Amino acid sequence: MWTGASVARGEHAVVVGRPEALVAGLAVLADRGSRAVARVWGRPVDAVVLVPATDADAAALAAPARVEGLAALAGAARVIVEPSGFARLSRAGRQIVLTHELTHVATGAAVHAGVPAWLVEGFADYVGYKDSGLPVAAVAAELAAAVRASGRAPAALPGPDDFAARPPEAYEGAWLACRYVAEGFGERALVALYRAALREGLDRALRDTLGLTISELTLRWRAYVRAELAPGPP
Template sequence: MDPLRRALLRLLVPALCLLAAAAGCAAPAPPADGQVRRAVADWAAAPPARLAGIPLEGWAYEVTSVRRDGARAFARAELRYRLAGYDTAPAGSARELELARDPGGAAWRVTADRPAPGAPPQLWDQGEVAVVRGAHSLVLGVGQSPQTLSGLAAEADRAVPAVSAAWPRPWAGRVVVLVPGTLDAMAALLGRPADTYRGMGAVTTGATGAGPAPADRVVVNPEGYAQLSQAGRQIVLTHETTHVATRTATTARTPQWLSEGFADWAAYREGPLGPAQAAPTLARAVRLGDLPAALPDDGAFAFGGDQEAMARAYEGAWLACRLVAARWGDAALVRLYEGAGRAPLPTALGQALGTDRDALTKAWQEALRTELG
């Protein structure tokens, strides 16, 4: 090539590159990114041994970004998985995978798999998971004795048919129970401060205020649950399982007094406790002349608030649902629940009970005077 042509090429090549950039041309992704993604896919094909006892299926990572730092790489990904026989849709979890180059430098391998910054952990991030299968339940625990997990499975197995009797609509008929090692570990799973759940026996992911809801799980507070009597534990498990069963009928329209009251109604309906025994906080208030002026509003059920006010709200909600079932029938209460998830409450009350909110409130107040006063 003659000197003049070489000089022209030296001038033209940078100019052509600038024109390509101005036209929006992008360079192809560096090959290493593809290698990192392949390494993540290989990792997904053989989950860690510590997960071997968990009935996982559909385990896959969708890599959203890759950042390289010399001989290390960091991949952000969305983990998708199902618990075989329990989940009808994939659960999700934001993850960060750390990778290192093999000594030869030709390939990458995953060296760590952890929650993405700001994302809550999974139960297996907190330690080795023990698995107990019940007839209608799957119990996953960390740092718990086999006896504790087996007892929870038995309680969950009793809860499922009790819920099916109260909610005669199609649902999975099974429940997944997570049992972390401590209250702090429970709060971490749900992404909330520990004080939010102090004193509670359990919550259900997906229930308002309970935390993120990749799939319905009953999450036990091991400290609060251990303080309950046998009857109390059964009531808690049945209440939370009711939330799992009614999830498809529950929407943002559903009032909290109906959602929580129905769950308590399902838990107490076959038990021996009467109103004064099961609603002691509200009973004290009514005896002192503090009769609620209205059905509890949604804010009264917020976690981490005034515990006594929240107890009165739960007890009042239960007694409202108990009243509906006693006066209009169990089937009418179920129809009210379904209707309130689809239409405004006044419409649902009219269609299911043939009444309005004012009339229901007055009947509820009279029941409180009679049964608690």
């Protein structure tokens, strides 16, 4: 799989794959992503970024996890790039995806099962979008359309079924949940929530770091989603 592959070394990343120009560019993006992770998570993340030549090779590397249609996937200390999905992204999109995946590497998302999907994915998107300069309406366009159409926010924080059935809305809702915690309680509280959830599970982590139950957080998140995506009289 790696015959003739190029290798580029950044400060925090080693990128292996092809073509050479993409590999060199990814080393720059990965270092920038690692610094973005450090600014939020508290320390930079070191990772190997693998860029196989074909989507089939990416799927083989990722198995039993699925990389199809994701552009990239984080494992333990590594990120696998799906060549066709990644090629469709803009430069800004590539940075966001890579920073998202490096956040997963930093938090050990592939090896810790106890943190709920909305917090895992929302936190990775929080770090990924933080320096993007993109407005909320652009990042959460699909969820905004759904909220405007139905006149209400989703009833519950997105779970695994939502991520499978309606990925854009699930990711956007998860991102807004983490953005709400960072805006309402401070970014350090968001990081503390994640670290506590790794140690003691979500319910205790919410109580210890935010003083909230999951029902209270859900109510606040729903109000925040409405205010951010469909402002106006209720």
